[in-house]
Amino acid sequence: MSAPGRRKRRGLQIWLSLLAIVILGWTLFPVYYMLLLSFTPTDDLFQPGLYVEHPTVRNYTYTMGADNPFVRYFWHQIGNSLVVALWAMALVAAVAALGSFAMARLHFRFRRFVSGLTLFTYVIPSSFLAIPFFKMMADYDLIDTKLSLILAMVTFAAPYALWVLSDYARSLPPEIEEAGAIDGAGTIATFLYLYLPLIRPPLIAVGTYAFLYAWNEYLYALLLLTGEPRVTLPVAMSNFLTTDNAPWNLLMAVSTVYAIPPVVLYYCFKRYLVSGLVSGAVAGT
Amino acid sequence: MSPTTREGGRRAPSRVARLFRSRTTQGFLFTAPLLALFAAFVIYPMAFGVWYALDADSYRALFSDPTFRQTVVNTLWYVGFAVNVKLVLALLLSGILDFQFAWIRVLAALFLIPWAVPALPGILSFRWMLNSQWGIFNHLLGKFGFASVPWLAQHDTALGAVIVFHIWKYLPFWTIIFLAGRRAIPNELYEATAIDGASALQNFRYVTFPLLRNLYLICTLLSMVFTLGDFTVPWLLTGGAPGDSTHVLATLAYRYTFQMGRLEWGLATFAVALPVTLGFIGLLLRWVKI
Numbered sequence: 386m387s388a389p390g391r392r393k394r395r396g397l398q399i400w401l402s403l404l405a406i407v408i409l410g411w412t413l414f415p416v417y418y419m420l421l422l423s424f425t426p427t428d429d430l431f432q433p434g435l436y437v438e439h440p441t442v443r444n445y446t447y448t449m450g451a452d453n454p455f456v457r458y459f460w461h462q463i464g465n466s467l468v469v470a471l472w473a474m475a476l477v478a479a480v481a482a483l484g485s486f487a488m489a490r491l492h493f494r495f496r497r498f499v500s501g502l503t504l505f506t507y508v509i510p511s512s513f514l515a516i517p518f519f520k521m522m523a524d525y526d527l528i529d530t531k532l533s534l535i536l537a538m539v540t541f542a543a544p545y546a547l548w549v550l551s552d553y554a555r556s557l558p559p560e561i562e563e564a565g566a567i568d569g570a571g572t573i574a575t576f577l578y579l580y581l582p583l584i585r586p587p588l589i590a591v592g593t594y595a596f597l598y599a600w601n602e603y604l605y606a607l608l609l610l611t612g613e614p615r616v617t618l619p620v621a622m623s624n625f626l627t628t629d630n631a632p633w634n635l636l637m638a639v640s641t642v643y644a645i646p647p648v649v650l651y652y653c654f655k656r657y658l659v660s661g662l663v664s665g666a667v668a669g670t
Numbered sequence: 671m672s673p674t675t676r677e678g679g680r681r682a683p684s685r686v687a688r689l690f691r692s693r694t695t696q697g698f699l700f701t702a703p704l705l706a707l708f709a710a711f712v713i714y715p716m717a718f719g720v721w722y723a724l725d726a727d728s729y730r731a732l733f734s735d736p737t738f739r740q741t742v743v744n745t746l747w748y749v750g751f752a753v754n755v756k757l758v759l760a761l762l763l764s765g766i767l768d769f770q771f772a773w774i775r776v777l778a779a780l781f782l783i784p785w786a787v788p789a790l791p792g793i794l795s796f797r798w799m800l801n802s803q804w805g806i807f808n809h810l811l812g813k814f815g816f817a818s819v820p821w822l823a824q825h826d827t828a829l830g831a832v833i834v835f836h837i838w839k840y841l842p843f844w845t846i847i848f849l850a851g852r853r854a855i856p857n858e859l860y861e862a863t864a865i866d867g868a869s870a871l872q873n874f875r876y877v878t879f880p881l882l883r884n885l886y887l888i889c890t891l892l893s894m895v896f897t898l899g900d901f902t903v904p905w906l907l908t909g910g911a912p913g914d915s916t917h918v919l920a921t922l923a924y925r926y927t928f929q930m931g932r933l934e935w936g937l938a939t940f941a942v943a944l945p946v947t948l949g950f951i952g953l954l955l956r957w958v959k960i
Binding site: 397402417418419422435455488496509512537576604623640641 | 691692693696697699700701703704705707708709712714715716718719722740754763766769771773774777780781782783784785786787788789790791792794795796797798799803804805806809837838842845886892895896898899900901902903909920923927928933936937940947949950951953955958
């Protein structure tokens with residue numbers, strides 16, 4: 386590269402790095418502040434600062450040891466979150482795997498109808514349906530059961546999962562069905578022994594998506610679950626907000642623990658969690 | 671099926687067997703769990719909600735409630751202003767993250783953190799930072815000799831906080847969507863404009879934006895619909911406070927239904943937004959290829 390070109394590039398880099406500092410400050414500060422508070426002893430909580438003078442892990446041991454009345458049910462609540470998320474993960478994977486097989490490999494006549502309904506479910510804000518859903522669950526006496534929350538999570542996480550799987554399945558070669566036909570396998574055998582092993586990578590990804598969707602859910606968990614030992618972790622945390630003397634440093638320790646699984650999973654499966662709907666739009670331009 | 675294929679002594683498949691071998695039946699059987707879920711938990715609640723919301727008395731009650739009118743204004747700010755600021759920023763930032771320097775990749779990875787962290791921890795952090803007595807913002811303002819601001823205790827700054835949090839949390843997601851869009855643009859186009867000596871601004875004006883326009887419109891619609899139904903951010907950040915002045919549709923419907931026991935008002939609140947939502951969804955259904 387010529388000397389003026391290099392100088393121009395250097396100038397660009399300087400400008401970019403100045404912008405980068407601003408971006409990083411904006412992005413990271415709230416997260417930094419959460420971590421900072423989670424290591425702050427209660428005595429220092431009311432002296433705000435940009436760093437911790439006497440860092441402590443007491444907030445974490447309190448939370449884990451559950452000997453503080455505020456976080457007595459921490460393990461129950463994180464367990465509830467985990468159970469709901471794992472069920473949502475398994476059911477979404479199952480439902481979407483079946484659906485994607487029909488959508489991508491069977492070419493059946495009502496495909497457009499199913500995909501329209503899927504898109505509708507994806508786009509309609511879930512809060513619009515929350516009140517009737519609550520009423521319905523109350524009528525069936527399912528309030529305060531994990532089943533009701535799991536059903537809601539599976540419904541709202543399924544459309545995206547169906548897309549990602551169908552997209553992937555369409556790119557598989559047509560030889561799958563042919564190989565199945567030669568071996569005399571029926572549709573079910575083809576699905577189980579030929580199709581499922583082939584879609585394993587995106588299946589893991591959509592399972593992760595469903596797990597995260599359920600793990601992060603707040604509104605439905607707030608509506609459907611009550612009672613300290615039975616709620617999920619985000620609902621338990623938000624219940625503190627109504628008390629005047631919320632133990633903010635404990636809350637931040639719980640927040641940090643709560644945020645770790647999603648952060649790890651998002652970074653591992655980033656590629657799959659942004660494509661889907663928009664990949665169609667990107668390719669379509 | 672022609673009779674010749676049945677030769678060789680094989681029995682003709684019964685009607686039931688043939689039915690199960692038809693593509694349509696198999697297709698329906700494989701999509702049955704999905705369709706059942708959508709019918710039971712999307713179509714039915716929707717119909718139920720609309721049925722309840724047909725009562726004109728609810729709307730009379732809503733429109734005479736000043737809280738509701740304030741809520742509509744708040745929602746318009748939230749959906750109209752926050753979403754568009756966020757998407758313009760996302761479009762610009764995706765240009766920065768598209769530079770091919772090694773350190774930009776590190777920046778892009780760190781930039782994704784707000785998207786990966788669930789909303790609740792971020793909101794808690796914002797709330798404490800904005801605390802009027804012990805929050806870091808007022809502490810810093812005080813240090814530089816400014817008067818402290820009751821961030822979450824007055825309407826304008828509280829709604830502003832909701833908008834800022836929304837941008838903070840969701841900017842990374844849309845930025846990587848646009849980044850993917852930029853990466854899908856063939857490089858030859860830029861090589862061609864480079865020969866013509868186009869500036870960066872001209873590149874954006876004549877190549878990047880025209881090719882991203884569709885994506886940008888779809889993202890705008892999607893984000894607006896999602897944001898229209900947002901409950902978590904406003905509820906946890908302000909809870910409608912101070913004095914029910916910062917509600918959006920979803921939080922007000924929650925308040926009507928579960929705190930005031932007015933189910934029909936809660937459903938009517940959503941029904942007010944339903945025509946717009948369905949219009950947007952109709953546009954999306956036409957534009958998005960699946």
